[in-house]
Amino acid sequence: MADLAAATNDAIAAASPALFELLSPLGRRAYFPPDIPFQAAQARGKTYNATIGQITDGYGQAVPVPALGDALSGLPPAPRNRALLYSPVEGIAEVRKAWRAWQRRAVPDDVPSTLPLVVAGLTHGLAVVADLFGGEGRAIAIASPFWGNYRQTFAFRTGARILSAPAYREGRFVPTAWVEALAELPAGEPAVVLLNVPSNPGGYSPDRSERDQLVASLFAEAEKRPLLVLCDDAYTGLVYEDDIPRESPFWELVGLHPNLVPVKVDGATKEYSFFGGRVGFVTFPFAPGSEVAAALESKVKGVVRAVMGSPVATTQMLLLQALESPDAEAHVEAIRLLLAERYRALQQALEKIDERLMRPLPFNSGCFALVELAESLGVTAESVRQHLLEHHDTGVVSVGQRHLRVAFCSVAAAAIPELVGRMERGVTELAAERARS
């Protein structure tokens, strides 16, 4: 068994010594064991197949209870059947191919990327990368404020160490935040950089010039150390200003520097507005079919097998219907346009707010805006959140001491002026209370 892990490690080291150095202890041990799913994969298509512990009619067709079959009657018989049975551990082949085509619709042919591996939503993709490339003491650079769950996925679970630097300075985005976070790390020590473009909670995507600075800073950092750049592409495509690049930074980072390996985590959750489905993907910057792609696939499958057996077949097959629809792009664009309308409504409403109370940080994409409370008020974001819940029938998210995250993706455009009005009234009331006490 140790031989099988060693074979995957050798293939990775041959293709990218930096990537091998970046593997965690768990990542080095990981491979897809030759047990039941492995043996079942070898027996696929045999006339007498008694390998898998799943109930079929004896000829490969599912045997659902009637209510389940009925609930999935919107699927044609063949996809319905596959929706009810186990997915291969790497994901359903057609879904992987269709997602790769979707990912690459604006990408030149000569930029390599693997066939994506299916995971159970974006977070599971992050957890898989955390297992393989995180681990005790590993430095993870993230610009702050950042999505709190990164802490759970990397630090709480694997013992990695989050290093952070501000993403905004004097109300402006700082493209060098990630390398600033790594400034104290000794040269040569491997690190993970976590990019989230468009960002959560910031709702920000760098413009062309900022993106060039970001990429240049990562290139310079890769001169110092092996760098895994994890692109959390949850919000890819949701960009509302014409001069802001829409494509994931992943594609610009492929092949940039031998010490820099980008990994793409994306999925149907936001891109196809399929939140309940938990269909995510992990993609590496190597040619499909290459030895290093096979080695990384083995490692990812080893981790997925250990944590959840196999990914969700049902929602993969549902997503496949959407991916294969001739109007897929137009349908996704319609959702972007719906959010763009809310985005503009929020921009307009926030412009009118008294800056002595709060001001928005720059935002242009994704699902959120961050509003910064004026320091002079002396009120915390959490106290504002509680006050809005209790007295204004309004929910927002508090981020750190002084920021509120507004999810405009789930508020109708028509309701946004009133939402912002309530935030303004709530902050005014709290500040007055504070001044009195």
Add this chain to the structure above:
Amino acid sequence: MADLAAATNDAIAAASPALFELLSPLGRRAYFPPDIPFQAAQARGKTYNATIGQITDGYGQAVPVPALGDALSGLPPAPRNRALLYSPVEGIAEVRKAWRAWQRRAVPDDVPSTLPLVVAGLTHGLAVVADLFGGEGRAIAIASPFWGNYRQTFAFRTGARILSAPAYREGRFVPTAWVEALAELPAGEPAVVLLNVPSNPGGYSPDRSERDQLVASLFAEAEKRPLLVLCDDAYTGLVYEDDIPRESPFWELVGLHPNLVPVKVDGATKEYSFFGGRVGFVTFPFAPGSEVAAALESKVKGVVRAVMGSPVATTQMLLLQALESPDAEAHVEAIRLLLAERYRALQQALEKIDERLMRPLPFNSGCFALVELAESLGVTAESVRQHLLEHHDTGVVSVGQRHLRVAFCSVAAAAIPELVGRMERGVTELAAERARS
């Protein structure tokens, strides 16, 4: 934050000092952080709710791409909507209630069990328990042969140490195998016992007398150490002989000894023949609403959040249709009867096999039978598997050196005599080859 983890630990220690001792280092740190899902849960029902990063029409309704909505048109509008949006981290309330009722249909009211927590299939439930109660060096007792993935979930991921003893001796089941596996462990050292009834790969459930011996041996072991008894109830209900108990051993273990804490992992995968759905549950032996139930719920949610954000809403809502069907029990029973027919066909076919080649180990339940190759032949299970694949268009699973696992759940009853015939011919050919060389 450390306070919130400490509060969950205190509640657990107060209700069950043994369970507190059993927590892994990760388990002690785990709690559900008060970040976005926590804040979103507080904002549920507010008129202006800008907490969650999910795309809705602004009034809580999903905005699917048309192909996805169509594919789920077999669901009524309200469940369809919930199928498309995020599940709460603990699972959808109605699903948890309906599953609890399903679990307890033959259980006396005075036996406590929590509202089950939803996870992404049985394996994910095992992984959650492994995170909370496994960890470096922790002893896990499993009777062998056992499902290989236990090794991935407990040992590979968390560093736990699997201790094993034979489940069969001279062709008979050994109910004391689990405590035999723990014989060398110093008294006082906490351990996990992993029970899988009906078993994979054995297809065996203890009869009444064997079960009494098993329970008595666990009681005696609990005199020596804190014992977490993880009941992997994947195959619950699939029992084909009238004199074999059908209920999970979990229910007999609740409240048996203060040092013994059973945990139940079960799900829709086999019980509702919903393999692709990945809906599993984790249930603890405490009253719903108790402080210890809330503390364990916080810890499980912390781990689920870190690994996959939230469980699959889509397949929970599909399962709910089946659970709420007035004929649910009859539909599940129809599947059991289908498998019972295959079980009998396999029993009959195996009876006719030449014992000098191979013989079945006792089986009476679940999805599988184990066939033991005669030692005198000198052929390995793996060589038989490869030979059957190559020359007999037949797939079975090799388990260790001398066992073949036959998944009768996926072979039609009419095909079973031919399947067994091919196994017999394949073994005969290999043995002859071996004798010649």
